[in-house]
Amino acid sequence: MSESVRVQASINGEKREFLCEPRQSLLEVLRDTLQLTGAKEGCNNGNCGACNVILNGVLVNSCLVLAVEAGGAEITTIEGIALKDRLHPLQQKFLEHAALQCGICTPGFIVSAKALLDNNPDPTEEEVRHWLAGNLCRCTGYDKIIRAVLDTADSADMQSVRG
Amino acid sequence: MQAFDYVRPTTVDEAVSILARHGDQARVLSGGTDLIVALRESRRQVQVVVDIKALSETAELAYSPQAGLRLGAAVPCYRIYGDSAVAAAYPGLIDAARLIGGIQIQGRASIGGNICNASPAADSAPALIVHAATCVIAGPHGRREVAVEDFFAGPGRTVLQPGEFLVSIRLPAPEPGFGAAYLRFTPRNEMDIAVVGAGASVVLDETRRTIRSARIALGAVAPTPLLVAAAGNALAGLPADDAAVEQAAALAEEAARPISDMRGTAEFRKHLSAVLTRRALRAAIARAQAA
Numbered sequence: 001m002s003e004s005v006r007v008q009a010s011i012n013g014e015k016r017e018f019l020c021e022p023r024q025s026l027l028e029v030l031r032d033t034l035q036l037t038g039a040k041e042g043c044n045n046g047n048c049g050a051c052n053v054i055l056n057g058v059l060v061n062s063c064l065v066l067a068v069e070a071g072g073a074e075i076t077t078i079e080g081i082a083l084k085d086r087l088h089p090l091q092q093k094f095l096e097h098a099a100l101q102c103g104i105c106t107p108g109f110i111v112s113a114k115a116l117l118d119n120n121p122d123p124t125e126e127e128v129r130h131w132l133a134g135n136l137c138r139c140t141g142y143d144k145i146i147r148a149v150l151d152t153a154d155s156a157d158m159q160s161v162r163g
Numbered sequence: 164m165q166a167f168d169y170v171r172p173t174t175v176d177e178a179v180s181i182l183a184r185h186g187d188q189a190r191v192l193s194g195g196t197d198l199i200v201a202l203r204e205s206r207r208q209v210q211v212v213v214d215i216k217a218l219s220e221t222a223e224l225a226y227s228p229q230a231g232l233r234l235g236a237a238v239p240c241y242r243i244y245g246d247s248a249v250a251a252a253y254p255g256l257i258d259a260a261r262l263i264g265g266i267q268i269q270g271r272a273s274i275g276g277n278i279c280n281a282s283p284a285a286d287s288a289p290a291l292i293v294h295a296a297t298c299v300i301a302g303p304h305g306r307r308e309v310a311v312e313d314f315f316a317g318p319g320r321t322v323l324q325p326g327e328f329l330v331s332i333r334l335p336a337p338e339p340g341f342g343a344a345y346l347r348f349t350p351r352n353e354m355d356i357a358v359v360g361a362g363a364s365v366v367l368d369e370t371r372r373t374i375r376s377a378r379i380a381l382g383a384v385a386p387t388p389l390l391v392a393a394a395g396n397a398l399a400g401l402p403a404d405d406a407a408v409e410q411a412a413a414l415a416e417e418a419a420r421p422i423s424d425m426r427g428t429a430e431f432r433k434h435l436s437a438v439l440t441r442r443a444l445r446a447a448i449a450r451a452q453a454a
Binding site for chain 1 (some may be wrong): 164165196212216218239241265351
């Protein structure tokens, strides 16, 4: 029962292939098989967002996707957010605003915020808070995170990363 | 997580055959946002997970003003509210699709899965019921259709028999004068489970001042989502005014039979049933008048 399955997917623009059991989540495979440990296991049940990745252009909790479902998919993880020669504007603004303390939620927030800005380049504060409701932070109280995301949206740097 | 096999049938017949063969040892996988959690918590013991996302019927999102909406059981929420024609025709359905979980959940979760999970608090249930939606079910004996309000058998249970699965949900085309809305009470703004949910729909006459027909449905106030037929029937023929809304709200409160649990007391839920019915009905009427 549950023999290993071979799965091919494009992860951060690179074609990867891996073996997994059907019971393994995409989160587990990213971290344990592919050593992409940026996505974190915060709750393993879809509440905290620390495991967020972008799957075929859609923000998802990778703890709620079976790795076998990811065949043929294009996946972006936190490791794929930075630009070739510098940080993504979101990452830069998170640093400038001190929008992290322990940092465990930060990969999830940045992937989530990137998906937001891809979807809605000029969100209101309410829209940012609504979008980020699925990302939990135990350290910062969220305010600096919200400021960082809004500042990124307003900044000229975002022009350079849009296609 | 427990070990299981994973299969991805490409035809409905193949899916039915696998489900029939494995009975309660098989589980249908759509978005996975409920099932994967349940598998991980070993609430269900399964031998095989049957992914229905590769079936054209379950992935279909097809709307026409003549035929209405065919909502494939595996269509994720984000596709539903991302479709401008569907969103314009069924704002009451979009109300629910935007409330289930949060953004990440909506990237995977389907309305089909939401009703098959059959929580009494399922956000999509009251919305579907007030749209007079029906479930299209495939099984070893062929196809059958069941009204959404008849689909639930108890908390976490549906009327699906061994070998059967939900293929799609049908919503009739909205008539002229139709308006619908769904709202819920939760202590947080998002990422919460409805303490009470209320759906309302009306069909107004050509003056848009009289209610020709109405449907009211409540979630989280009974073992299953409730169609409050008495409230809908009482509204038929009434002017679309405050007195009518109050009457419906009172009938909804009377019909609600909630329990007390960690999310709220029975008394609070009874009260909410009236408040949310009032608000949902007003919103449905406003949408019908604006259309």
